[in-house]
Amino acid sequence: MRRLLPAVFAILAxxxxxxxxxxxxxxxxxxNPARFDHPRAVAxxxxxxxxxxxxxxxxxxxxxxxxxDAPCQLNxxxxxxxxxxxxxxxxxxxxxxxxxxxxxxxxxxSTNAQWRAKGFFPVLNERAQTSQANxxxxxxxxxxxxxxxxxxxxxxxxxxxxxxxxLHQSRDLAAQRLRDHLGYIGHLADHHTWLAGEALSxxxxxxxxxxxxxxxxxxxxxxxxxxxxSWYQRIKSRPSFRPLLADTVRGMAPSAxxxxxxx
Numbered sequence: 001m002r003r004l005l006p007a008v009f010a011i012l013a014x015x016x017x018x019x020x021x022x023x024x025x026x027x028x029x030x031x032n033p034a035r036f037d038h039p040r041a042v043a044x045x046x047x048x049x050x051x052x053x054x055x056x057x058x059x060x061x062x063x064x065x066x067x068x069d070a071p072c073q074l075n076x077x078x079x080x081x082x083x084x085x086x087x088x089x090x091x092x093x094x095x096x097x098x099x100x101x102x103x104x105x106x107x108x109x110s111t112n113a114q115w116r117a118k119g120f121f122p123v124l125n126e127r128a129q130t131s132q133a134n135x136x137x138x139x140x141x142x143x144x145x146x147x148x149x150x151x152x153x154x155x156x157x158x159x160x161x162x163x164x165x166x167l168h169q170s171r172d173l174a175a176q177r178l179r180d181h182l183g184y185i186g187h188l189a190d191h192h193t194w195l196a197g198e199a200l201s202x203x204x205x206x207x208x209x210x211x212x213x214x215x216x217x218x219x220x221x222x223x224x225x226x227x228x229x230s231w232y233q234r235i236k237s238r239p240s241f242r243p244l245l246a247d248t249v250r251g252m253a254p255s256a257x258x259x260x261x262x263x
Contacts, residue, residue: 020139024137034124036083038205049079066130074123080105084115085122178214186227208235212244218255237261
């Protein structure tokens with residue numbers, strides 16, 4: 001069972017991404033990868049890419065995100081790299097047994113739709129161009145907002161005195177994100193038998209897998225989210241989910257009610 005868990009959670013994480021994408025589609029419309037294929041005229045009041053955005057990227061980002069094997073293959077040294085987005089697979093991997101398809105800017109795809117077909121995901125909002133959509137559907141904005149809210153030290157490596165503060169900030173942020181997701185799960189559970197409709201689906205298993213990790217440490221405020229709690233109780237009672245609740249982390253005991261169906 002333990003050997004299967006990494007594969008199971010990898011599949012479920014992909015399903016969670018699907019659920020999040022579906023939510024964005026419903027709120028802001030379907031993504032249009034062609035939106036940024038060519039630079040557009042600057043709208044009134046909007047920052048100019050070449051005069052205001054490009055210098056920031058050059059000064060703060062390209063030190064790491066400029067080469068072929070940049071983290072997540074996110075190359076911010078050019079407009080084409082920014083709009084292409086990122087990829088979950090590293091360019092170089094010692095575990096790879098066969099050659100992978102190259103992902104060279106300017107050579108291996110000529111449109112963002114072609115990059116999406118190669119597994120790249122956008123970091124800019126490709127849906128409706130509104131302020132709310134740009135914030136909630138734009139990964140780049142969320143990364144910058146997170147950095148602004150939790151700047152960390154100005155320079156140099158982290159010290160022992162920095163770590164408790166950053167850990168506390170991260171825990172607070174994670175708790176708020178958990179509450180956001182529990183509220184959305186409760187909303188779906190109020191309107192459907194299961195999250196994606198009237199039948200149990202991988203969407204339920206994906207969400208439950210992530211929730212179970214927080215529940216393992218007793219961090220889920222179930223009393224504040226009765227609809228999400230009722231949904232999770234039904235998930236926990238499923239024969240297919242019960243074996244996951246029997247697994248434990250060595251040296252870290254689960255919360256008292258982690259495996260209980262009536263909690």
